[in-house]
Each structure stands twice: as C-alpha cells, then as structure tokens.
Amino acid sequence: MPHTPIDQLLARTHPYDALSDEDRVALAKVAGVQEVEAGHLIYRLGAPVTALCLIERGQVNITDEHAEVLSILGPGNSFGERGLMRDGIAPVNAITTEASRIITIPADVFHSLIKNNPTARRFFDRTRPAATKQQDITTMAVADLMTPAPLTCRPDTPLIEAAGQMRDRHVSCIIATEAEDGPVRGILTTGDITARAVAEGLDNHVPVGDIMTPDPLTLPPSALVADVLHTMVERGITHMPVVEAGRLAGILTQTDLTRFQATSSAALIRDIVTAPDADAIAKVTAKIPELLVQLVGAQNPHQVVTRLITDIGDAATRRLLTLAEAELGPPPCPYLWLACGSQGRQEQTGVSDQDNCLILSDEMAEGDDAYFEALARFVSDGLDKAGYFFCPGDMMATNQKWRQPLRVWRDYFQGWIDRPDPEAQMLASVMFDLRAIGGAADLFDGLQARVLEAAAGNSIFVAHMVANSLKHQPPLGLFRGFAMARSGEHKNTIDMKHAGVVPIVDLGRIYALTGKLTIANTRARIEAGMEAGVVSGSGGRDLLDAYDLIAEMRLEDQAAQIKRGEKPDNFMAPASLSDFERSHLRDAFVVVKTMQSAAQSGRGYLS
Structure with a gap:
C-alpha cells in the first residue's frame, strides 16, 4: 500500500x-x-x-x-x-x-x-464520562424516585374524609393545599392521626388543618436523594413533599428509601445530629477525607461529591447552633445564620475554611448583640475544631461587621451597588453566594430578591463586577504550557482553586446577577443562565465541560494526596498528569479564558 x-x-x-x-x-x-x-x-x-x-x-x-x-x-x-x-x-x-x-x-x-x-x-472531546458503575440511589435526582401526583386535600377537609382517601389509595400521607396547583400548606401523616387525633380523642370531623404539620420542609425535583436522606435524618421526619416553582410535584417518603442503604454521608450526619459537643462533632468531620476518597473513587460527578460534603458542614453548623442555644438560652430575637463562599455555593471539598454571617431581626434591642456575639463565637470555634478553619479575611459572624440587623444589611448591599469601588466589589462577590443555614429563613428571602433587582439594574455595578471577576485568570502559558508557580512551597504547581475553579465561579456569579437568578451553586448558575438567555447554549455547554474537567481533576488530586497520607490542598503538579490529561486541561483553561473575554465584551459567547 x-x-x-x-x-x-x-x-x-x-x-x-x-x-x-x-x-x-x-x-x-x-x-x-x-x-x-x-x-x-x-x-x-x-x-x-x-x-x-x-x-x-x-x-x-x-x-x-x-x-x-x-x-x-x-x-x-x-x-x-x-x-x-x-x-x-x-x-x-x-x-x-x-x-x-x-x-x-x-x-x-x-x-x-x-x-x-x-x-x-x-x-x-474534553468531556470525561463517568466510569460505568452501579447507580447509587443517593446520587439520583429526587425526580427519579419521587411519587408524582400525590394525594391532596384542602386544609378544611374533615379528618375522617382525608383518612378514608389515604386508606383507599394505600398511602401514609396526604398533602394539604388550597388549590390543586397551589402552594403546600401542610402534610398529614398516619403518625399525625395517631398522635394528634386518636390519642387525644378528637372528633373525627376535625379539619385536617388543625392536626397537620403546617408548612413542611420541601425540596425541588432537581435535589439529590441524598438531600432528602440528610434532611430526614437531621430533622427526624419521614415524608418530604417535592415542590417545583411553588407547585406540588411529588412526594418522597422514608418507605421509598427503606430498600436502599444510606450512604456514609448520611451516617456522618446522623452522628452529628446526636453529637453532645464540639469535640464529638470534630470526630465525625475527621472522616470527611475518607469519604471524599470513596466518592471520588466511585467516579461520582464533582457536583455530587461537593454537595454531599457540604451537607455535612451544614449539619455541623446547625448542630452547633442548637448546642449554643442550649448553653446560652433562647435567642432574644429571631436570627439567621448564613454561609457564603464554597459552603454557600454547596461546593466544599476536602479543603474548606468558614465564611459566614448573621442577619438579626430589626426587633433586636440594645444589649442583644452580646448574646449573638457569644453564639457566633461558640459556633465558629466549633467549626474550627471540626476542620473548617477560621476565614483569613475574618469574614465570619464573630466579626461584628458581619453580625448586624436586617436594616444594616440592606444598607450594606445598597452601598456596594451605589458605590462599586474595589472593596465593595470584593464584598459583594462574596455576599452574592449567601445561603441560609439555620434560623429564621424569611430574614433573607426578601433581601435577596431586592438586592438582585437593584444590582442587575445598575449597569455600572455590573460592569465593575465583570471587571472584578477577571482578576482571577486561568494559568495559561504560551506554547501549550501552563503558567505555574516558579518558586516557594508550591513551585511547579497550578492553584486549582484560585486559577482553576474560581474564574468559573466568578463567571457563574455574573450570569446569576444579570439574570436575577437566586441560585448560588456554580454549575446550576451556568445551566440557569443558559435557560434565561444570559449565556448562549454553545458557550454554556463549553463552560460546563471545562468546569467539570477542572473541578474533577482538582478532587482527584486531593483524593490522591489523602491516599498518600498527606493533607489535601489545591495545588496540583501538571507533571503528575499524562500528556493526554495535560492537553485537555489546557483546552479547558482556554475555554474559561474565552468566556471571560466574552463576559468582558458583554456577550455570553463569542459567536
């Protein structure tokens, strides 16, 4: 030939x-x-x-x-x-x-x-499909396991009528709604009927609304089954309504899950919920590195690994809040503990510091801050002991600046939006990743919506946010190489957090801001940005592929460090990669750089 x-x-x-x-x-x-x-x-x-x-x-x-x-x-x-x-x-x-x-x-x-x-x-192809493996129920979406079209009734339905419907449908609960597609008002379970009606000898015609559990916890269909498991274990509940866009979509019960074995992440949360003190919590969170190795080794997507690990951090925070109130007494006014940073975005890995704040009710009286200062110190010290080290920038609820009444928080955000200097941009970037962890969640709901509306409507603020996001650049060197640290402790390595993941996090935040999206998770922000039209389908898909590859390489490197008996960090040596992996990693960084240029020019994708 x-x-x-x-x-x-x-x-x-x-x-x-x-x-x-x-x-x-x-x-x-x-x-x-x-x-x-x-x-x-x-x-x-x-x-x-x-x-x-x-x-x-x-x-x-x-x-x-x-x-x-x-x-x-x-x-x-x-x-x-x-x-x-x-x-x-x-x-x-x-x-x-x-x-x-x-x-x-x-x-x-x-x-x-x-x-x-x-x-x-x-x-x-830059994408890396997960290895074939037996599907783990905890990594499935709730939509894949929930029972759609659950039994419903109005809150004024007589108990005997609701119980008859439950018997006829062979179900253990009924959801109370004002209308078929209206919001969930409550849930009535067989346990409620036993404990609140039969045991107390109530009339059979008492309205469901009198004995139901009002305003039950709900999750969206996109949540992981692990989220349900963790919430059920932590809150001691057995039924979880599934709600999408304010409408009831389905129900997931403990019975649905009994044929499956809970993952180790759920077991860790179970131990945290019953931990008597911070030392006991620290013993549980010390197992997180082992969990990370298991999850990465099972080829779970990075967004699943980080979600499960973040759930543990959330549970530890809420347990410390409970222990703090037990020691200090009931709070003098409503409060809300929020996480920002990687915990706020549900993206914690084997290396996480703590970034948090407190929103206090405007009802707080003079002298009330002493209580919340003590509560913040109790929780932050406990988190530090549990491996979530103190924020180097002191962005924690122990700092009085980040422990303020709601009216002050409104002024903070408005000031950052009106006067977008470099410090304001940095603070706004961190605070746009806020997520409620424990306390009165309604203190944040209205604030978040108003801030997004005001910020998205201020073109100067948006332009400054975009400029601020470009401070983190992918580590691209010329001639298909990487820009690596040339000296010091991390010589010849790439910072996979600040040079790898953070530039994508910054882009996701810009998409959320311009689209007025309340989602905090980076991958979800990119997907929602595509749906909202703030980033094109082509650009978004490219960026998701790049993000998946970079984030998974980061986790794989951390898992390898743990298996070697080392403390995990974010610095990866390209020399440890194959030529194939280095080529694809660099291509992913090129995508990120391209999308940064698109954001700088005000377009979602270069097309």
Missing part, C-alpha cells in the same frame, strides 16, 4: 496514528493542503468552521476577540475541533504567524472519525 506524505504525517501524529492503515490512507486521500503566508486568518471568531486543521509546518496563534493570545500551536497540533463539535462556529480566531502548511480534514470526515474511533473521540 503506497504511503503519501500526508499519510506519513498522520501515521506519526496522535490521534491519527491510532487509525488502521486502510482508514489512515483513506483519510489522507480526502485531506486538503493549504500553503499560507504569515498573517493569514484561517478562521475568524464567529465564522463557520468547515474543517479540522493539522499543522504540518509553521505556527498558528489562537486568539480571542481582543487579539490576546490564548495558545501558540506548532507542527503536529490540531485545531478547529471545538467549533466542529459544537455548532460549527469558531469560538476563537486562528491566524498564522509564519509561512505555514496546513492539512485540512473536511467536517464530515472529522465527525465520522470521532464517531468510529474511540481514541480520536477521547482526544478531541
């Missing part, structure tokens, strides 16, 4: 070297050749991409819309696959910097190549 120069080039270039001789010769026959001078624009950002390009000789720069160089490619490098694998549109520019010879592979041939050759598919 004769070998042409193109065939010989393909035979010594990955991933084309994985093709059979017959397929490689066939590919060489349909490949084109471009001889171009320096300065030739192979494709322009937003233009159609019709072929995969392979550099035989010369150099090509990949640049963003601001002409900033994202990557320098040389002989043996391929490019153009991102446009071909998405919507056929170039997300960047490709321009030669010297006379070059480019081999072009038509789009249809490229798609056939990645469809029929696993090696080529893995090389060009």
Whole structure:
C-alpha cells in the first residue's frame, strides 16, 4: 500500500496514528493542503468552521476577540475541533504567524472519525464520562424516585374524609393545599392521626388543618436523594413533599428509601445530629477525607461529591447552633445564620475554611448583640475544631461587621451597588453566594430578591463586577504550557482553586446577577443562565465541560494526596498528569479564558 506524505504525517501524529492503515490512507486521500503566508486568518471568531486543521509546518496563534493570545500551536497540533463539535462556529480566531502548511480534514470526515474511533473521540472531546458503575440511589435526582401526583386535600377537609382517601389509595400521607396547583400548606401523616387525633380523642370531623404539620420542609425535583436522606435524618421526619416553582410535584417518603442503604454521608450526619459537643462533632468531620476518597473513587460527578460534603458542614453548623442555644438560652430575637463562599455555593471539598454571617431581626434591642456575639463565637470555634478553619479575611459572624440587623444589611448591599469601588466589589462577590443555614429563613428571602433587582439594574455595578471577576485568570502559558508557580512551597504547581475553579465561579456569579437568578451553586448558575438567555447554549455547554474537567481533576488530586497520607490542598503538579490529561486541561483553561473575554465584551459567547 503506497504511503503519501500526508499519510506519513498522520501515521506519526496522535490521534491519527491510532487509525488502521486502510482508514489512515483513506483519510489522507480526502485531506486538503493549504500553503499560507504569515498573517493569514484561517478562521475568524464567529465564522463557520468547515474543517479540522493539522499543522504540518509553521505556527498558528489562537486568539480571542481582543487579539490576546490564548495558545501558540506548532507542527503536529490540531485545531478547529471545538467549533466542529459544537455548532460549527469558531469560538476563537486562528491566524498564522509564519509561512505555514496546513492539512485540512473536511467536517464530515472529522465527525465520522470521532464517531468510529474511540481514541480520536477521547482526544478531541474534553468531556470525561463517568466510569460505568452501579447507580447509587443517593446520587439520583429526587425526580427519579419521587411519587408524582400525590394525594391532596384542602386544609378544611374533615379528618375522617382525608383518612378514608389515604386508606383507599394505600398511602401514609396526604398533602394539604388550597388549590390543586397551589402552594403546600401542610402534610398529614398516619403518625399525625395517631398522635394528634386518636390519642387525644378528637372528633373525627376535625379539619385536617388543625392536626397537620403546617408548612413542611420541601425540596425541588432537581435535589439529590441524598438531600432528602440528610434532611430526614437531621430533622427526624419521614415524608418530604417535592415542590417545583411553588407547585406540588411529588412526594418522597422514608418507605421509598427503606430498600436502599444510606450512604456514609448520611451516617456522618446522623452522628452529628446526636453529637453532645464540639469535640464529638470534630470526630465525625475527621472522616470527611475518607469519604471524599470513596466518592471520588466511585467516579461520582464533582457536583455530587461537593454537595454531599457540604451537607455535612451544614449539619455541623446547625448542630452547633442548637448546642449554643442550649448553653446560652433562647435567642432574644429571631436570627439567621448564613454561609457564603464554597459552603454557600454547596461546593466544599476536602479543603474548606468558614465564611459566614448573621442577619438579626430589626426587633433586636440594645444589649442583644452580646448574646449573638457569644453564639457566633461558640459556633465558629466549633467549626474550627471540626476542620473548617477560621476565614483569613475574618469574614465570619464573630466579626461584628458581619453580625448586624436586617436594616444594616440592606444598607450594606445598597452601598456596594451605589458605590462599586474595589472593596465593595470584593464584598459583594462574596455576599452574592449567601445561603441560609439555620434560623429564621424569611430574614433573607426578601433581601435577596431586592438586592438582585437593584444590582442587575445598575449597569455600572455590573460592569465593575465583570471587571472584578477577571482578576482571577486561568494559568495559561504560551506554547501549550501552563503558567505555574516558579518558586516557594508550591513551585511547579497550578492553584486549582484560585486559577482553576474560581474564574468559573466568578463567571457563574455574573450570569446569576444579570439574570436575577437566586441560585448560588456554580454549575446550576451556568445551566440557569443558559435557560434565561444570559449565556448562549454553545458557550454554556463549553463552560460546563471545562468546569467539570477542572473541578474533577482538582478532587482527584486531593483524593490522591489523602491516599498518600498527606493533607489535601489545591495545588496540583501538571507533571503528575499524562500528556493526554495535560492537553485537555489546557483546552479547558482556554475555554474559561474565552468566556471571560466574552463576559468582558458583554456577550455570553463569542459567536
């Protein structure tokens, strides 16, 4: 079989070297050749991409819309696959910097190549599907396990009538609503009938509303079954209504879960709920590194791993609040403990500090702060003992600045929005990730909605937020390398938190702000931003792929550190990766840089 120069080039270039001789010769026959001078624009950002390009000789720069160089490619490098694998549109520019010879592979041939050759598919596709494994119920979405269309009645329905419906449907609960698609007002279980009606000798015609559990805890269909397990264990409940957009979508009960074994994360939470003091809580949270290794080893997606680990931090916080009130007495006025940072976003890993604050009721009287100062110290000290070390920036409820009445918090946010100086931008960035953990949740609901409305409506504030988000840059070096620490303790490593994950977190926050989205989780923000139209489908999918790869590599490196008996951190040595992994990690960083450029220009994606 004769070998042409193109065939010989393909035979010594990955991933084309994985093709059979017959397929490689066939590919060489349909490949084109471009001889171009320096300065030739192979494709322009937003233009159609019709072929995969392979550099035989010369150099090509990949640049963003601001002409900033994202990557320098040389002989043996391929490019153009991102446009071909998405919507056929170039997300960047490709321009030669010297006379070059480019081999072009038509789009249809490229798609056939990645469809029929696993090696080529893995090389060009940045996504990394999870290994085949037995599905763990705790990582399933509630929607996949809940009972849809649960039994309902009005709160004024006589008990005997509701009980008859439960008997006829063979169910253990009935949901009280004012209308079929109205909000959940309460839940009546067989346990409620026994303990609150039969045991007290109430009349059979007493309204359901008199003995039901009002305003029960609910979760959305997108929540994990682990969220239900954790809440049931922590709160001692057996039934969980599932609500979406204010409407009842289903019910998930303990009976639905009895055939499955609870995960170790649920077991840890069970131990935390009964812990008598901070020392006992610390003994439980000391098992988190082992849990992280197990979860990563089971190929769970990063968003599942971090959610389960964050649930443990939430449970520890609420238990410490309960222990604090037991020691200090009941609070003098309503309060709400909130988490920000990674806990607020439900993205905690094996390395987490504490970022928290207290919103106090405007009803608080002079002198009440002494109680909340003591409560904050009790909880923060307990969290530190449990491995959630004190915030280096002192952004904790122990700092009086972050322990204020609701009216002061309103002034804080309004001031940051009206006067967006660098400090205001930093504080606003942290506080937009707030999530209620324990206390009177209604103290935050109205505040969050008003702040998002005001912030999104202030174009100067949004512009400053975007500029602030660009302070964290992906670690891209030239010539397809990484920008690494060159000295010090972490020499020749990449900071996978501040240079890897944080730039994506910042982008997700911008999408949430411009779309007025109350979601705090980064991945959920990107998905919701796509649905709201603040980031395009192509850009969002690319960013999700990049985020998944970066976040999972970070967790895998932490798990490897733990298995070596080391304390996990966020610094990863690229030298520990294979050439394949390094190539894909760098491609992911290029995506992040591209999306940062898009945000800077006010567009969701370069198209």
